Amino acid sequence: VFAHLVQAPEDPILGVTVAYNKDPSPVKLNLGVGAYRTEEGKPLVLNVVRKAEQQLINDRTRIKEYLPIVGLVEFNKLSAKLILGADSPAIRENRITTVECLSGTGSLRVGGEFLAKHYHQKTIYITQPTWGNHPKIFTLAGLTVKTYRYYDPATRGLNFQGLLEDLGTAPAGSIVLLHACAHNPTGVDPTIQQWEQIRQLMRSKGLMPFFDSAYQGFASGSLDTDAKPIRMFVADGGECLVAQSYAKNMGLYGERVGALSIVCKSADVAGRVESQLKLVIRPMYSSPPIHGASIVAVILRDKNLFNEWTLELKAMADRIISMRKQLFEALRTRGTPGDWSHIIKQIGMFTFTGLNPAQVSFMTKEYHIYMTSDGRISMAGLSSKTVPHLADAIHAVVTK
Numbered sequence: 001v002f003a004h005l006v007q008a009p010e011d012p013i014l015g016v017t018v019a020y021n022k023d024p025s026p027v028k029l030n031l032g033v034g035a036y037r038t039e040e041g042k043p044l045v046l047n048v049v050r051k052a053e054q055q056l057i058n059d060r061t062r063i064k065e066y067l068p069i070v071g072l073v074e075f076n077k078l079s080a081k082l083i084l085g086a087d088s089p090a091i092r093e094n095r096i097t098t099v100e101c102l103s104g105t106g107s108l109r110v111g112g113e114f115l116a117k118h119y120h121q122k123t124i125y126i127t128q129p130t131w132g133n134h135p136k137i138f139t140l141a142g143l144t145v146k147t148y149r150y151y152d153p154a155t156r157g158l159n160f161q162g163l164l165e166d167l168g169t170a171p172a173g174s175i176v177l178l179h180a181c182a183h184n185p186t187g188v189d190p191t192i193q194q195w196e197q198i199r200q201l202m203r204s205k206g207l208m209p210f211f212d213s214a215y216q217g218f219a220s221g222s223l224d225t226d227a228k229p230i231r232m233f234v235a236d237g238g239e240c241l242v243a244q245s246y247a248k249n250m251g252l253y254g255e256r257v258g259a260l261s262i263v264c265k266s267a268d269v270a271g272r273v274e275s276q277l278k279l280v281i282r283p284m285y286s287s288p289p290i291h292g293a294s295i296v297a298v299i300l301r302d303k304n305l306f307n308e309w310t311l312e313l314k315a316m317a318d319r320i321i322s323m324r325k326q327l328f329e330a331l332r333t334r335g336t337p338g339d340w341s342h343i344i345k346q347i348g349m350f351t352f353t354g355l356n357p358a359q360v361s362f363m364t365k366e367y368h369i370y371m372t373s374d375g376r377i378s379m380a381g382l383s384s385k386t387v388p389h390l391a392d393a394i395h396a397v398v399t400k
């Protein structure tokens, strides 16, 4: 009965790794996937995560019963505090609901489906370009996806005028997806002043902010700095949604641990919102997994472990920033034509190199360097040892 099916294409991002794995070359380099690697090119389990897991194993009172539909309640409270700040008015006034979801993707999906069911506007505006999964997540959640201008290829920076124009002409009440920090794939973020202008415009038009926070702490190295745009929107007393992921900042990729928060106008409304979120989650996966959320809760509740985490997080962020500097310098010493300053200006895990699909394909074929066809490279996949190889490839392709 399935014989008529055609072979589906590989996921454009995950497919890069599939191709990489098939390449026998000893110099091959995978810059496709957004996962942190050490200087030695190895995946990293944070020390603090190992400690938390040990604590969990040693605790013989721990059981494996189902979590409630909303997940681990302590994890939810700590996650809200982490993203909004301990002194957040929304937390103080108890007008926020937080539910544990399956990492960032699951949080976006649950939030999208809740909005499709209960919010009066069904259109969500996403940045052009954006993470490839966004349009699919929100379309399947039942929303209509439109884009707003964000990136200017000429400056390899923000098209702020275009952004303001597009949000300014969006129908009142539309949902707007905002990357809280470290925009994927461009690495281009608004300044705090620009965020303030975006906030004023959105509030004046009643646009609903939906923040995607997949990189808190990973962009600047500071959890508070990276959460600032969200906190500005919460401080004005208005509503918003926030999807959090612990994949990158705690290295818990495969544990699938994240949270969806909805900031409401009153505690009463927040309670009813939560009751409806449960109706979205129950038929989707009943309740979320227990292990990852328990690790996060152990770390966030303990002052010492929390401090240790911030140091390890900062070290990851700093290594990425250092890779930016090294790649920029390597291109400069080679005299590679073009302005490459965007490599050091862009923020977070990715650099949007400006290389086109033909150039990407040349670099894969001739240099065994793998990346998405839009020219996005994961800086976290680079090391001091591999920077020269990448710089050689970029130099070759732009002087070809």
Ligand code: PMP
Pocket (backbone or CB within 6 Å): 034, 102, 103, 104, 105, 106, 131, 179, 184, 212, 214, 245, 246, 247, 253, 258
């Ligand atoms: N949003 C953005 C912008 C991302 O880059 C990612 C991870 N690539 C996610 C959400 C979600 O990732 P996860 O589901 O692994 O938390």
